[in-house]
Amino acid sequence: MFIEEIGLKVITGPMFSEKSGELIHSINMAETYEGKKVILFKPNIATRDGKNIIVSRTGLSRRAEELPEFITDEVIENVLENCEQYDVVGIDETQFFKGKIVELVQRLIFTKRVVVSGLNMDYEGKPFGKMGDIIAMADEVQHMYPVCSKCKKRRAIFSQRLSNGKPVTKKGQTIYEGDKESYEPRCRVCFKPPFD
Ligand SMILES: [Zn+2]
Known part of the structure; x- marks a missing residue:
């Protein structure tokens, strides 16, 4: 388990690798066994599971706040304010975010434990979105x-x-x-x- 007080863990891999399940599992563990306050985010274009919820393919689910696909300075400020009372921040389907997603993650990882999940590559076999940059900043990478x-x-x-x-x-x-x-x-x- 990634139990650092602050820092970044990235869960990555192809589709059907149960990344969301691993993310929910790590968030649940932090909440249940460490008594951490946790919050989850997902892009509002990830609609497969429904609104404000993340559902893994093997059946784990958890509430998530939705963020716009395009991360601006204003979104970053809102998220930082929103996260003030939380210890652990999870972000799902991170490959979909555009704009300043790297900056958002970078701002969070010096004060929070952050667990990010996302696809490694697109269907062309190329790095998906900003996932490569985010992986480069990680303390720990779990490849599924x-x-x-x-x-x-x-x-x-x-x-x-x-x-x-x-x-x-x-x-x-x-x-x-x-x-x-x-x-x-x-x-x-x-x-x-x-x-x-
Ligand atoms: Zn094969």
Whole structure:
């Protein structure tokens, strides 16, 4: 467990690696066993779980405050004020944040314990949003590995984008109405990156 009074832990990995579950677990542990005051945030565009809640794929859930996708100086000031009474701050789906998300995290980690979760790479196999910068600032990084959906024997680090069950071969390829878009975790051998 990451039990530093202040500092940053990042939980990262591909889709279906139970990052949100690990985040909720660490927040629950801090609250239950250390008596910490905890608060969770998520971007308001992460709508899969519903409003003001984070739900992990294996069933853990917890209330979360929503933040705009684009982090401005004003949002940073609001979050800092909001967090004053809390010891531990969690942020989910961090790859979606734009603007000054790195600055926000940097401002928090000298006075709070911060646990951030987010996707490592996008479907092209490139660093997702500002996750790389955030990982660089971390005291601890926990990489989550689901098993590869294709070979079922190696650990997955990529999120493969699929259209009707087949890998998307072109960048930004449109998925037409009626076609089924999906994602699955894949290992480096089985992952098919889209070309330009
Ligand atoms: Zn594989």
